[in-house]
């Protein structure tokens with residue numbers, strides 16, 4: 001296939017059949033399995049990778065691309081991400097591997113100090129199959145609605161050429177347990193970048209639509225006059241994307257305990273009536289009812305959305321459950337003081353929208369496509385003892401065109417340093433920052449004053465991950481055609 005000509009003034013319209021699926025539009029499957037694989041035979045592995053994008057299904061299952069499914073969605077979606085160590089293990093020429101950006105070349109573990117992976121979250125404590133980053137070469141991802149479909153597909157996959165050229169080092173499996181609910185009880189997957197002409201029309205979004213260069217290489221980005229340089233040759237880089245795959249363990253018991261502690265404190269403060277939802281103020285409800293209502297207020301303040309999904313920016317005093325309000329059509333421009341949505345709330349930190357921030361250029365330029373799935377059983381607050389030793393969390397994919405300027409900038413500058421607004425600088429994201437109980441703080445502002453909540457522990461621990469490159473379909477074929485090294 002001829003290499004695309006990017007020198008043309010206008011980049012050609014996107015060929016969705018050349019882009020891997022789950023980047024521009026999310027799958028709606030309820031289960032995921034990530035196979036963490038190591039290359040054992042470079043030439044056979046290259047041939048297999050090429051075959052996943054070729055016509056002969058007896059050689060390898062097909063990679064799911066981004067073309068519309070029409071009436072016939074596949075039972076199983078299959079995608080592949082390659083790490084830098086993987087590109088090297090596959091024997092790609094140095095001229096190609098050297099042309100990838102530094103963050104990707106270094107890999108996730110080496111960037112630990114830039115992304116808050118220290119203490120318990122340090123790579124030395126990751127799951128065994130992630131600990132030797134040099135041996136993590138491919139992340140093969142299967143999405144389906146049943147475990148038996150996943151099993152069958154994995155078997156088919158490994159019984160052919162893949163079985164002879166790759167070894168599976170570990171598996172990370174996730175499954176939805178209540179629609180788009182994630183552990184901690186929030187509805188997730190509401191706000192995503194919308195790509196003009198590609199994202200389903202319908203929902204109104206106050207934010208500018210995202211240019212394709214937000215996630216795909218070779219297209220204009222939201223940064224004026226900036227297009228990320230393509231890894232070489234062009235056929236390898238064009239239509240590819242980068243992914244920060246993260247295994248994030250969530251400590252739900254600690255989170256629920258914090259909600260209770262903070263709710264008690266707020267309830268006893270002079271601002272209680274300013275914060276409680278209408279109808280649960282001091283004189284209208286019993287203490288346990290007010291406490292329960294205040295716990296939800298705290299949960300909402302930490303994230304910037306009620307656990308039902310309703311954004312605080314649209315409904316600061318009422319969780320209003322339901323589809324119509326769990327939308328993303330709002331801005332923070334009229335909430336400069338954080339009276340509706342706290343300045344340090346998770347969603348406001350990671351996407352300040354049009355709010356005044358220190359790095360003006362960054363307002364809409366660090367957007368990430370998020371494709372995640374919970375893992376582990378839902379927490380049962382009535383049986384905390386039987387929960388001992390149970391692990392649960394999020395298998396998160398943070399997809400972007402530049403890991404350093406998008407994922408790492410959000411994860412570090414905004415989540416962990418609070419550099420976007422001097423009023424939160426020095427505090428961490430309350431939900432997922434690298435908090436230390438002694439030093440952490442989170443401000444809840446009302447028109448009658450601000451209360452500083454303290455003592456937030458670290459609720460989320462990194463258990464593994466990898467920076468991967470999600471090559472285009474043409475790039476997979478190109479890899480398949482490479483000669484022996």
Ligand code: HEM
Pocket residue numbers: 182183184186187188189190191192248250303305346347348350351368370393394396398407410411431432460
């Ligand atoms: C276990 C870890 C995490 C949990 C439980 C979590 C939870 C949530 C929830 C409940 C929302 C609101 C739903 C929505 O707007 O779609 C959200 C939004 C978001 N999160 Fe997280 N998150 C986690 C980790 C992260 C990380 C590591 C990042 C980035 C590095 C991130 C970036 C975002 C972004 C960009 C949004 C959308 C904000 C917007 O556009 O308004 N999250 N998250």
